[in-house]
Amino acid sequence: MTFPEKVDYVIVGAGIHGLSTAWHFAVKLKARGKCDGSKIVVIDKDSIAAGASGIACGVVRNNYYQPAMRELMTLCVDVWESDAKNLHYHNVGYMQISPKCMEEDVAEIFAQQ
Ligand SMILES: Cc1cc2nc3c(=O)[nH]c(=O)nc-3n(C[C@H](O)[C@H](O)[C@H](O)COP(=O)(O)OP(=O)(O)OC[C@H]3O[C@@H](n4cnc5c(N)ncnc54)[C@H](O)[C@@H]3O)c2cc1C
Structure with a gap:
């Protein structure tokens, strides 16, 4: 995806907590009629599940x-x-x-x- 120039919400870290936070946040914002999730971006210094989430048992x-x-x-x-x-x-x-x-x-x- 192309990196957006402006977003309202940035979540740092694409492990299970960052992704879960983004998902639940998007659901809540949508329920309040505020946005559909497209204004939330998750960034990671490496990649999705690059940390503990990728090696958990x-x-x-x-x-x-x-x-x-x-x-x-x-x-x-x-x-x-x-x-x-x-x-x-x-x-x-x-x-x-x-x-x-x-x-x-x-x-x-x-x-x-
Ligand atoms: C070997 C092992 C086995 C495990 N087994 C289990 C299990 O069986 N069951 C269980 O429930 N839990 C298990 N755990 C614990 C579980 O994996 C962690 O509690 C959980 O994955 C943590 O998720 P997180 O999103 O907080 O962190 P992480 O998954 O570590 O995600 C953090 C992310 O943030 C990124 N990041 C860090 N700093 C920056 C920065 N400055 N800028 C941008 N991005 C950044 C990292 O690249 C990473 O992708 C295990 C852990 C380990 C290490």
Whole structure:
């Protein structure tokens, strides 16, 4: 694409967060009748998914200790499960191996899940 000379919104970084921000922002602006997304540009010093997003293992795990993270992961899983076939989502569960000092925390996370 040709680089626009003027845009209203610039998002720096074309990893999963930058692209997700751009997409959700475009949806919100469109809903408010402000623009159709064409005024948002995502720029990257390298290319799309050049950073961590391009090398992530593809695992959606929900064994974080912070309750807010688990809530976020639950919402993510809802998205993945909404179209599991096309998104290639396979729910396989997980096995966690931890040192003894983490056992209580791991049990607490499991109970909260
Ligand atoms: C080996 C590995 C495995 C992982 N596995 C998983 C997993 O299985 N499941 C999971 O949920 N998470 C996983 N993660 C974590 C996950 O990949 C990251 O949390 C996520 O990709 C971060 O996305 P991001 O958009 O914030 O950053 P990035 O994907 O790193 O994107 C940042 C972008 O910004 C660009 N950029 C940086 N500086 C500038 C600048 N000055 N100007 C312009 N562009 C710039 C970079 O080129 C890059 O494209 C893994 C991470 C790694 C490293």
